[in-house]
Amino acid sequence: MIGKRLTVLDEADRWLFRTLMLVSIYVMFRGHNAPGGGFAGGLIAGSAFVLRYLAGGVLRVRRSSIVNPTRLIGFGLVIAGVVAALPVALDEPALSSHIWKFSVPVIGDLKVVSSSLFDLGVYFLVVGVVLTVLVHLGSDPLRSEP
């Protein structure tokens, strides 16, 4: 923790963290057709963690992320890499897009584009990077604090 615990931050964290996470996921998915995308979504999720860090320090951030941040980076990179490389296996140029359309009973018509999956990889990676930096630079001051 950097300074004293503040009620304002505690409350903001409690109310805003989940909201921000939801918003980040929304921003990521709408990215294909409206402003947003994996990068922006990942940054929003990252800022949710920053808020949590400011309120409760590294320990609370660690407790709220299920996976190791460094693994998250790898996970995102692998998704993006696989999505990019998969068309090569199908004898197409790398990163070719595929569009699938479904119609799901209640929700209606759904369109999935393979490049959205690529964006998902970017999202995970960006969240992982922010978390990694936060956890490592945020903890254990390199100089002792009085």
Place this chain on the structure above:
Amino acid sequence: MTVIVLAHFLVGSTILAVGRKGPRLAVTSGVLVLLASFVSMIALGRRDTPARDTWAWIDDLGLSIDLRLDGFATVMVLVVSGLGALILAYAASYFDHDRTFTRFAGVFVLFAGAMTGLVLSADLFTMFVFWEMTSIFSFLLIGLDDRSEKARKSALRALLTTGMGGLALLGAVALFQVGAGTTSFVDLAESPPSGALVNAALVLVLVAAFTKSAQFPFHFWLPGAMAAPTPVSAYLHSATMVKAGIVLVARMAPIFGDREFWRWSIVVCGGLTMMIGGLRALKQNDIKLLLAFGTVSQLGFMMILFGLGTPSLTYAGVAHLVAHAVFKAGLFLGVGVVDHTFGSRDITVLSGVGRRMKWLAALAAANALSMAGVIPLLGFATKEKALVGLIDADDYVGGLGFVALVAVVLGSAVTVMYTLRFFVGTFGRRSGATDSEIHHGPGWLLVGPIVLLAGISLVGGLFPGALGDLVRGPAKSLDAAAKGYLVLWPGINAAFLTSLGILVGGLVLWRVTRSRSWSRTLPISGERAYDMTYEGMLSGSRRVTAVSQTGSLVVYLVATMLVVLASLVVALARSGDLSVTGTVVADSWQQGLIVFSVCASSIALVVVRHRFVSAALLGVAGFGVAVLFALHGAPDLALTQLLVETLTLVVFLLVLRQMPRRFDAAPSWAPRAFRLGVSLVIGAAVALFSLKVFEARDAVSVGDEYAVLAKPEAGGRNIVNVILVDFRGFDTLGEITVLATAALGVVSLVRMAQRHRRFHVDGEFEHEGQVTT
């Protein structure tokens, strides 16, 4: 063929992975693979047209893996696999089955695979690939005893020396590809190219061959390689790997051997190698080292035979290569038995070994006499052939043939001397010394291979015609003009008399010099030159690093800025016209306001001395830019910029709390003025450049095209996003990789700082550090 080579790699890696559970089974499977290779290559090699496997690799560059089993390749594969099987079987009994044994067996089989691939290579590129593999496996085998510093050092030395040759070979591959359009031996032979590039390539080929085959001045790594266990020395460093350079020269000499510089370097280096190797063998007390220097000497001999490449010398070369592989491996294995049985390899310690083990002395005698070239052993017939070829070489190479002949005669006389030193020293009795004790007797696996090899040396010498017929085809596959035959009794002719002279001379010189100790060392030696180069490179690079990497952020920044400035100035100067037209001060009053605040915060940023304040001012500038993006109708950019700016600010604050609150006191005026000057100039240059760039546009904006394509091609309406994930997806992939690398960099830097503190500052912080890591 490919299957055979791959089988080696499969079995070898399997042994490395799971061989520990059953060392006996591991060795058996390794021997079986080598035998399978031996048998199948005999079957394949009998065909009239050479078998050939070609696997395309990178078509655009003309690179492929190309294997071809012509006559010479067949002989070499038989040597590699036949001796490999014998020596691996021998090793099963030689080694204790300890932790290094399975590693030895696995790498040994891997090496055999790489060597098989090397001799099968039909082009220089394929050869290069296998060439490097053999260097690496040799490194692993020399350093098998990884707890011995000497072994590690020798392994590294061998790797660096042969690795340098590998680089030279790669250079030769590139030069041939550019200068001749092909690296295939067959294509090169069909239409021999010429020109400066080809000559440069040939020089590189010679460097590669000389390093690999331990020729002067690169001969020093081979004796060092004797740190390896004896079976390794017998196989890699006498029979197979060191022949790789010879194989390369053998392939090239018939095509390019008529160049003067080629012949001269071959004869000079080969001759010197032959002499130096032999003379240094005379100084050795360790019989294994003695044999190693003997190998160096013999390699020089073969280099001359193949390198001059006259028809009869090529033939003699192939024959002697086989003879040498047999007798030298036999001798090494004999040394292994002596070492194993009596616990020493030192001729000043050993005494009466011949009386204790008469049969071993007899077997070693057969191989040693073959090495010295005594009738009626195989080495006599092949060396005889070489002498005949050298005496006749005048017709092809003029006076150089005589030089080569003198070198070979002198070298052979020294060979006779060190053979005597080896044999008498090992098996004879020293006056006043008690006979050495037998520690534990050798098993049949240790003896069997030696019996076989000595048998080949003897029977091959008694009936040389058979071997002579066998190697004629292989010699012709190198050079269609190659000719010759081997005989037991050549009759009294010039070559025979020379041979006799060599033997008598060697014997007399040995008697005369026997009691003299050869302690004088030359002022320069290959080892010392190597060590000095190695140390020099290390300390030199340290010095360069110290000069170029000062660790001062200011220096780095100024250097970067100056480079940027130089490129901008060049670009502006080339356009010639510095006038700017059509500039609008601001599109709207909001824009003007934001630009004003961005500028104001930037100027304030330079002036303040408080770190936190400057970080905040940086944030103001960043947010201002985000608003500018939004005003220009780029919501995506604005959103991302806003978020990045927020997070950067947080990261800044996290780092800044570890640092002093204020910047360092201002340095004296001179460096300050310099920095200020650099900043102002670069600022002006960037501003001018940006303005000019907008004017200079003459191509159609790519955005229009993307806007049309976004929906049908990528199924998205947000063009920015579609560009990121689809049209320019590779860029994004690269960027996120950079991001990931940067994050990992942060992790390792923080960990390093923590570790540093835990070691260097008193225990007060120790607790903290452990909690977080």
